Amino acid sequence: MKKCLVRHPIHLVAGELYLFHPIDRQCPASSSLWGVFDKRAGGTVYLESSSRNLREFRIWHDLPERYRYIRCATHDELRDYFSSLTCYECRRSSGRQIVRRCRDDG
Numbered sequence: 772m773k774k775c776l777v778r779h780p781i782h783l784v785a786g787e788l789y790l791f792h793p794i795d796r797q798c799p800a801s802s803s804l805w806g807v808f809d810k811r812a813g814g815t816v817y818l819e820s821s822s823r824n825l826r827e828f829r830i831w832h833d834l835p836e837r838y839r840y841i842r843c844a845t846h847d848e849l850r851d852y853f854s855s856l857t858c859y860e861c862r863r864s865s866g867r868q869i870v871r872r873c874r875d876d877g
Contacts, residue, residue: 781841783808783816788844788852793837804838805852825855 783789790803806821809831816834844852 781843783811783841785809786819788849789841790844790848791834791838792840794839796840798840798842800848804835805844805848806834807852820856822852822855822859825851826859828856828859 785808788805788807790798790800790805792798792803795802804821804823805825806818809817809819811817818829818832818834820828820830821832821834822828
């Protein structure tokens with residue numbers, strides 16, 4: 772049976788966005804798995820959706836064992852995730868390429 776190795780026990784809330792990381796306890800956004808928590812069952816964490824790059828998403832799966840650290844997403848990360856997920860789902864349902872314009876942070 773797979774056991775969740777997430778350190779620092781945290782009360783996970785269904786529908787909330789978290790960032791998971793295998794080695795960095797600060798879970799930097801650029802190298803973390805972003806995932807929406809679904810449930811915990813038998814020591815396994817299940818996600819509604821997740822992404823490593825905010826372009827490709829996995830839907831309804833368990834959290835891979837290698838992830839040891841977790842943190843709640845910031846408000847800005849939450850906005851970016853759900854905006855990207857919406858674009859991804861629109862692309863999938865329409866079969867067309869949607870051009871994504873990102874703000875220039877630099």
